[in-house]
Amino acid sequence: MIEQLLQERLRSGPIHLGELVVREVEPGRFLIRHWKDDESQRKLAVGIDATAALEIVRYDEQGNYRALKGAPSLSTGWELRLESVSEVRQAIDYFYPGAFSTWLAFNRGEITPVDLRQTLTRQTGMYRVTQRLTGLQAEELAGRFCQSHSGCLRTILWTIDGKAPEKYLPRSKFDPQADQVAERHQKHSEDGREEDPPARLSSPKSYHVPFLCVEACNLFVAEARKIVKVHSK
Amino acid sequence: MSYLSRENSALVLVGHGSTINPDSSLPTFVHANEIRARRIFSEVHCAFWKEEPSLREVLRMVEAQDVYIVPNFISEGYFTAKVIPRELELNGPITIKNHRTLKYCDPVGNDPRMTDLLLHRAAEVACDAPPHDTSLVIVAHGTGLNENSAVAAKRQVAAIRDRGIYPEVVAAFMEEPPEISDWANLTTQSHVVVVPFFISDGLHSYQDIPVLLGIQNENSAPASQQEVFRHNPYALRNRKLYYAGAIGTDPMMADIILDTVDRFDKQHD
Numbered sequence: 001m002i003e004q005l006l007q008e009r010l011r012s013g014p015i016h017l018g019e020l021v022v023r024e025v026e027p028g029r030f031l032i033r034h035w036k037d038d039e040s041q042r043k044l045a046v047g048i049d050a051t052a053a054l055e056i057v058r059y060d061e062q063g064n065y066r067a068l069k070g071a072p073s074l075s076t077g078w079e080l081r082l083e084s085v086s087e088v089r090q091a092i093d094y095f096y097p098g099a100f101s102t103w104l105a106f107n108r109g110e111i112t113p114v115d116l117r118q119t120l121t122r123q124t125g126m127y128r129v130t131q132r133l134t135g136l137q138a139e140e141l142a143g144r145f146c147q148s149h150s151g152c153l154r155t156i157l158w159t160i161d162g163k164a165p166e167k168y169l170p171r172s173k174f175d176p177q178a179d180q181v182a183e184r185h186q187k188h189s190e191d192g193r194e195e196d197p198p199a200r201l202s203s204p205k206s207y208h209v210p211f212l213c214v215e216a217c218n219l220f221v222a223e224a225r226k227i228v229k230v231h232s233k
Numbered sequence: 234m235s236y237l238s239r240e241n242s243a244l245v246l247v248g249h250g251s252t253i254n255p256d257s258s259l260p261t262f263v264h265a266n267e268i269r270a271r272r273i274f275s276e277v278h279c280a281f282w283k284e285e286p287s288l289r290e291v292l293r294m295v296e297a298q299d300v301y302i303v304p305n306f307i308s309e310g311y312f313t314a315k316v317i318p319r320e321l322e323l324n325g326p327i328t329i330k331n332h333r334t335l336k337y338c339d340p341v342g343n344d345p346r347m348t349d350l351l352l353h354r355a356a357e358v359a360c361d362a363p364p365h366d367t368s369l370v371i372v373a374h375g376t377g378l379n380e381n382s383a384v385a386a387k388r389q390v391a392a393i394r395d396r397g398i399y400p401e402v403v404a405a406f407m408e409e410p411p412e413i414s415d416w417a418n419l420t421t422q423s424h425v426v427v428v429p430f431f432i433s434d435g436l437h438s439y440q441d442i443p444v445l446l447g448i449q450n451e452n453s454a455p456a457s458q459q460e461v462f463r464h465n466p467y468a469l470r471n472r473k474l475y476y477a478g479a480i481g482t483d484p485m486m487a488d489i490i491l492d493t494v495d496r497f498d499k500q501h502d
């Protein structure tokens with residue numbers, strides 16, 4: 001079912017998801033690239049199976065480990081040429097685990113975002129202390145850790161005590177239709193930061209698959225722990 | 234060995250993962266790939282405590298109604314007893330939820346073939362060491378990591394002793410006595426083979442244990458990650474010391490994962 005829906009989606013044109021552009025170049029042949037390389041003339045390293053993605057996602061261009069898959073630090077300079085939609089699905093799951101399935105579930109109305117309080121209350125062991133994180137601390141953390149510029153490209157669906165953590169984040173960070181890569185780009189040009197032109201923004205044919213965050217991730221919880229620990233000292 | 238096809242079932246392999254060590258999740262991905270290629274299950278997914286996909290999101294990726302969940306952990310403990318059931322909302326070995334049957338299997342470390350794997354690793358790394366002159370040391374984490382790795386390691390030591398291959402088989406730990414740093418006093422034979430009882434070649438196996446053994450300096454560069462396994466044997470304290478990589482990276486692990494699923498079905502028929 002998931003593969004079938006992915007196939008249908010790709011039949012009607014390229015999709016972009018996070019920093020990826022995925023397209024069916026001819027029936028049964030697929031291409032995945034970093035969006036910055038989408039119209040690139042430079043020579044790209046070619047991968048021919050989904051497992052190549054496992055290597056690409058692990059380090060950023062400076063060689064740092066990318067513990068958070070949603071970080072806007074996917075390296076460029078490669079392309080994956082895949083021969084089946086199941087390989088495409090597998091590759092997408094290596095780049096952005098669960099992103100496509102979550103989006104499908106969201107479309108079916110099956111996603112119930114989990115309030116941060118619930119996530120923190122569930123913690124045990126060394127993370128139990130995160131229950132002491134205040135609303136304000138949580139807002140600050142979301143503003144710092146989840147922002148699309150250098151934090152994470154997911155769109156936040158979860159809340160803090162019933163409200164979206166809007167204090168330090170733009171509205172678009174909570175809009176399931178918003179493309180965080182485009183938002184980030186726009187912000188960068190407003191700030192006068194140099195970057196490659198967002199090729200895909202000018203390509204009306206490509207379809208944006210929202211990259212959703214349904215529940216605060218474990219890295220967020222680990223950061224919450226650090227904050228509580230520092231404040232309790 | 235051939236395995237029963239489970240074409241209507243999914244397999245979810247659960248690893249610990251790490252936010253600092255990029256190699257931690259690799260064995261879990263590699264075994265998942267191997268099993269996927271065998272086409273036994275309709276789907277094979279990985280999920281992690283510290284990485285993505287998280288335990289909270291993995292079930293959204295699964296389409297099958299019947300799901301085997303196998304913890305890629307060396308022993309029962311905090312993660313298998315508490316974290317995994319909590320995050321996946323399991324209420325026992327079999328949980329029926331949203332028309333789905335979730336089958337929670339034993340950690341891979343419980344498989345009887347783990348003993349073979351340890352022996353295989355020992356023989357492989359020290360192929361020129363005569364077994365009758367060799368002490369075998371199984372090193373585990375011990376207390377502090379919320380797992381019963383010490384109990385599991387001692388169980389393996391007893392099983393290996395029973396086979397009578399090595400005159401001396403001992404367990405040693407990083408954080409409790411007998412400590413691995415004391416290896417030279419714990420063993421008597423001229424050859425000593427040390428096999429870490431870990432799932433991945435993480436910081437413990439390529440950094441901490443080599444330092445405790447005295448085969449590496451405290452501040453060695455990360456580039457020596459792989460090097461440490463290449464310089465065997467080490468001539469140290471008048472012995473020949475061989476140090477093996479973690480067993481969890483062995484290709485045989487894919488079979489052990491499948492055995493774990495088979496065992497679950499036999500136990501819950």
Ligand code: SF4
Pocket residue numbers: 068070145146151152153154155156213215216217218219220
């Ligand atoms: S909580 Fe969600 S948005 Fe924030 S860093 Fe984690 S995955 Fe990204």
